[in-house]
Every structure is written in structure tokens, then in C-alpha cells.
Amino acid sequence: MDLEDLLKDLSYYSIYHLGRSKFDQVYLENLLLDEFNLSCPSNKEINVKEIKELKTPDKFIDELKNIGISETKITKIFALLTPSPSQVIDTFNNYRKIDSTLALDYLYNLQIKNNYIKKSFLEKNIHWINKMKDNEIEITINLSKPEKNNSDIIKNLLKKEENKYPQCSLCIENMGYRGDDKIPPRQNLRILPLSLNNEEWFLQFSPYGYFQEHAIIINKVHKPMRITKSTFFCLCDFVDQFDSYFIGSNCDLPIVGGSILSHEHYQGGKYTMPLMKAKDRYIFKTNNKIKVSYLDWFNSCVKVESKDKKILCEALEKIKEAWYSYQNDQLDIIPFSNGQRHNGITPIIRKENKTYIAYIILRNNYCNKEFPEGIFHAHKEYHNIKHEGIGLIEAMGYFILPGRLKNECEEIEKLLENKEIDLPKYYLSHKEMKIHHNLINKLINNYGLGLKKEFTHQLLIDEINSTCVNILKNTAVFKNDERGNKEAIKFIESIKL
Numbered sequence: 001m002d003l004e005d006l007l008k009d010l011s012y013y014s015i016y017h018l019g020r021s022k023f024d025q026v027y028l029e030n031l032l033l034d035e036f037n038l039s040c041p042s043n044k045e046i047n048v049k050e051i052k053e054l055k056t057p058d059k060f061i062d063e064l065k066n067i068g069i070s071e072t073k074i075t076k077i078f079a080l081l082t083p084s085p086s087q088v089i090d091t092f093n094n095y096r097k098i099d100s101t102l103a104l105d106y107l108y109n110l111q112i113k114n115n116y117i118k119k120s121f122l123e124k125n126i127h128w129i130n131k132m133k134d135n136e137i138e139i140t141i142n143l144s145k146p147e148k149n150n151s152d153i154i155k156n157l158l159k160k161e162e163n164k165y166p167q168c169s170l171c172i173e174n175m176g177y178r179g180d181d182k183i184p185p186r187q188n189l190r191i192l193p194l195s196l197n198n199e200e201w202f203l204q205f206s207p208y209g210y211f212q213e214h215a216i217i218i219n220k221v222h223k224p225m226r227i228t229k230s231t232f233f234c235l236c237d238f239v240d241q242f243d244s245y246f247i248g249s250n251c252d253l254p255i256v257g258g259s260i261l262s263h264e265h266y267q268g269g270k271y272t273m274p275l276m277k278a279k280d281r282y283i284f285k286t287n288n289k290i291k292v293s294y295l296d297w298f299n300s301c302v303k304v305e306s307k308d309k310k311i312l313c314e315a316l317e318k319i320k321e322a323w324y325s326y327q328n329d330q331l332d333i334i335p336f337s338n339g340q341r342h343n344g345i346t347p348i349i350r351k352e353n354k355t356y357i358a359y360i361i362l363r364n365n366y367c368n369k370e371f372p373e374g375i376f377h378a379h380k381e382y383h384n385i386k387h388e389g390i391g392l393i394e395a396m397g398y399f400i401l402p403g404r405l406k407n408e409c410e411e412i413e414k415l416l417e418n419k420e421i422d423l424p425k426y427y428l429s430h431k432e433m434k435i436h437h438n439l440i441n442k443l444i445n446n447y448g449l450g451l452k453k454e455f456t457h458q459l460l461i462d463e464i465n466s467t468c469v470n471i472l473k474n475t476a477v478f479k480n481d482e483r484g485n486k487e488a489i490k491f492i493e494s495i496k497l
């Protein structure tokens with residue numbers, strides 16, 4: 001298709017899918033022509049029916065790429081076609097008057113239709129559920145998310161780039177930004193301003209879409225992550241406004257926090273995380289005002305339920321304060337060293353039938369000689385699968401594994417199908433596979449070589465399943481054994497909630 005024809009179709013697409021008025025069509029077509037230094041529009045007939053039926057803009061993206069248009073330019077085209085940020089906010093608020101879920105659906109779908117969220121690409125991510133006797137966890141191999149390591153995250157937190165614009169990839173200045181070597185173009189990003197606990201925040205969707213309607217809720221000010229009493233009120237305020245979403249904050253410490261600690265933000269979405277399906281292991285208190293329990297989960301999580309926001313937030317603050325100073329040398333829980341705090345929490349809140357349900361996952365980032373990267377971080381033997389910090393989403397049992405694993409697992413499967421293999425020679429030509437050395441040895445020792453394809457594939461799935469469960473157990477400050485449970489109960493009882 002000629003570029004002029006495509007631009008005509010795109011200007012019609014914006015009316016049916018991006019909420020532009022039909023009076024904008026000629027104007028938009030002219031703007032697009034100018035982007036490419038073209039003076040005359042196409043006179044082809046528009047196939048309105050076909051355009052109306054499109055579920056994603058993929059057809060256009062493919063055609064634009066076929067005629068050599070760059071990704072950056074494609075983003076610019078969709079930015080021009082999308083209503084302005086203020087128009088999007090107005091439409092959102094109009095929907096919101098009817099129903100907040102409808103309003104969120106509008107923004108989410110707009111971001112798919114304007115190519116900000118690349119839905120078909122996300123659908124290529126691999127996903128499965130590992131069902132166990134009492135619990136389940138979900139595992140995804142995310143083909144688009146870049147893999148980060150903890151030392152880079154700490155470096156980024158400490159690094160101050162005075163003249164950097166935007167200061168980080170979460171700052172509001174990304175909206176409309178053309179992108180650079182570190183930050184992708186964000187001209188088609190649209191956001192929603194929010195007021196949380198009398199502070200200015202905004203919501204945007206994650207382009208990496210780990211799960212359904214994966215939203216990021218960002219402080220308008222670029223300031224470091226810090227969990228305070230106000231955090232709990234902000235999280236409650238959010239679920240008051242959008243009760244179909246959960247919301248949570250990463251811990252405000254490196255190793256056990258998220259990948260961006262330099263800019264305060266939360267994550268949420270329309271999704272029931274595996275942790276939320278877990279049952280209570282112990283119930284400490286239950287009356288008509290508050291319920292406090294300890295969850296039957298892989299890591300250490302206190303669950304608090306209340307209809308009263310103030311009672312809930314007071315309880316969460318008490319748990320946080322008690323945990324920040326909790327010390328148990330036998331369990332390697334060291335709260336402070338060299339003036340640094342090591343105890344932290346990952347709080348998550350959702351709302352069900354007007355009751356706030358809060359989950360406080362207890363975290364600690366202390367390192368010792370045996371575990372120089374963190375006692376309660378994924379242990380070294382699992383780093384071939386995942387070495388990044390176990391953030392909020394994963395601590396809830398939803399794993400986001402790096403895209404490289406897709407090829408690497410296929411490679412291991414192929415290797416196990418061989419009748420014989422010279423491993424040292426194999427690693428010379430497959431250097432990236434060296435990190436899986438222990439896993440490969442273990443599989444060969446246990447099952448031998450010359451295996452059938454269906455069998456090898458299941459072997460790898462089983463291996464990833466058990467690794468993810470073990471990583472979650474690594475992050476548990478109180479292990480699920482007699483001593484761990486006894487100490488956990490003692491700690492929660494001491495808070496006097």
C-alpha cells in the first residue's frame with residue numbers, strides 16, 4: 001500500500017478507535033502528509049468496514065514498517081492521531097461519572113489502539129500456572145521487559161544526573177517525549193491525574209503489561225520511594241476510587257524492592273494475584289472492626305482486614321514500626337547495620353465488598369558472607385532463572401522471568417534430546433548457556449540423554465516451577481517450619497493490634 005493510502009486509512013482509524021471527531025479527519029490527514037513531506041492525499045476509497053473491525057493497530061504498524069517507517073516515527077504518527085492529554089482526561093472523567101471500571105477500560109483500550117501497549121506482542125509472552133496442593137503461583141516469560149540487576153538499580157538510585165531530562169522513565173515529563181538512547185519515545189502515552197491523600201499523583205499503564213490492566217501510579221514529584229503512614233492512606237484512597245484494582249508498593253530498599261527506587265510509584269491492576277487466593281495459617285484477631293491473620297504463603301505475610309480506613313492504616317503503621325526494629329539473630333534478621341535500615345515491607349491493598357484487605361509482606365535486605373547478594377534474595381543457585389530483585393508482583397506469586405529463557409530452555413531441551421554430548425565443547429559455542437551448567441548437569445545425571453521432546457519440555461517447566469517456589473521461600477524472613485512459624489507468631493502477637 002502507498003504511504004498516502006495508509007495515512008488516509010489511519011485518519012479514519014482515529015475516528016473509530018481513538019475517539020477523534022469526524023471533523024478532525026481532514027485536518028489529521030494533512031498533518032500526517034506534512035510529517036512525510038507529501039502534499040497530496042490519496043483518492044482511494046476507504047474500506048470503512050475493515051477499519052471499524054480492527055482490534056489492534058497491528059495491520060498499520062506492519063504496513064508502515066514494510067515501507068521503511070521507523071518505530072520512532074510510527075509512535076509520532078499515533079501521537080498525532082490520539083486526542084490530546086487533556087481531551088483524554090475529560091473523556092475519562094465523563095466515563096468515571098458512570099462507572100470507574102468503564103473509565104479505566106477506556107484508557108486501557110485507547111493505549112492498545114494507539115500502539116502504546118503492544119497487545120499482540122504481549123500475547124506472545126509465555127504464561128502458565130503452577131498449581132500445588134494448597135497454593136498456586138503464576139509464571140510468565142516476558143519477551144519485552146529488559147532484565148536489570150541489583151547493582152545497576154543501586155547505582156541508579158545513587159546517581160544524580162542534574163541535567164537529565166526527563167529525570168527518569170517514570171517522570172511526568174515523559175508524556176510526549178520523543179525518547180533518547182535510554183528512554184523509549186512516549187509521545188503516545190496518556191495519563192490520568194489523581195489525588196491520593198491530598199497529594200498529586202497520576203496513573204498510566206505499563207507498556208510491558210505483566211498482567212491484565214497493569215497500571216503504574218506515580219507521584220508527580222520525582223522523589224525516592226519511601227513507605228510512610230501516608231503510603232497506606234494513599235493506597236486506600238486509590239482503591240476507594242478504583243475498587244476493581246489492587247494496588248501495592250514495592251519495598252523502599254534495594255535488593256528486595258523494585259527496579260526503580262528513585263521515583264516514588266505504586267503498581268496495580270485488574271488482577272487477582274496468587275497471594276490473594278492464599279488461606280490463613282493463623283488468625284490472631286477477628287472482631288467486627290478488624291481481622292489480623294498470618295497467611296499460608298511462601299514468604300512472610302500479615303493480612304489485615306477492616307471496613308474502617310483509619311483503623312486499618314493505624315494497624316499497618318504499627319506492623320511497619322514493629323518490623324523496622326525487629327531483630328532475630330538466630331534467623332539472620334538484622335534490622336540495622338552501619339546506619340542502614342534492612343527491614344522493610346511490601347504493602348498491597350485491595351477492596352472487597354467495602355472491606356479493605358491489606359497484605360504486608362515482611363522483607364529484609366541484609367547481606368552476609370554466605371549470601372553477599374542478600375540472605376532473603378533469590379539464592380545464587382537460582383540466578384540462571386532469575387537474578388533480579390523479587391519485587392511486589394513476584395512476592396505475590398506472579399513471576400516475570402526474562403525473555404532470554406525462552407531460547408535458553410529450548411536449547412536445553414534440544415541438548416537433552418542428543419544421544420551424546422561433549423559439554424566443554426558445547427559451552428565453547430554456546431557461551432550464554434554456561435549459566436545453566438548446574439541445571440544441565442543435574443538433568444543429565446537424573447534423566448540421561450536421548451530424551452523425547454515432550455518429556456524434555458515438561459522437565460524444564462517442572463524445573464522453573466520448583467525454582468520459583470524456592471526463590472519465594474528464600475525471600476521468607478520467617479521460614480515455614482516450626483521455628484519460623486513460632487517466631488512469626490511471637491512477633492505478630494507482640495504488636496498488640
Ligand SMILES: [Zn+2]
Nearest residue numbers: 168171222263
Ligand atoms: Zn522520575
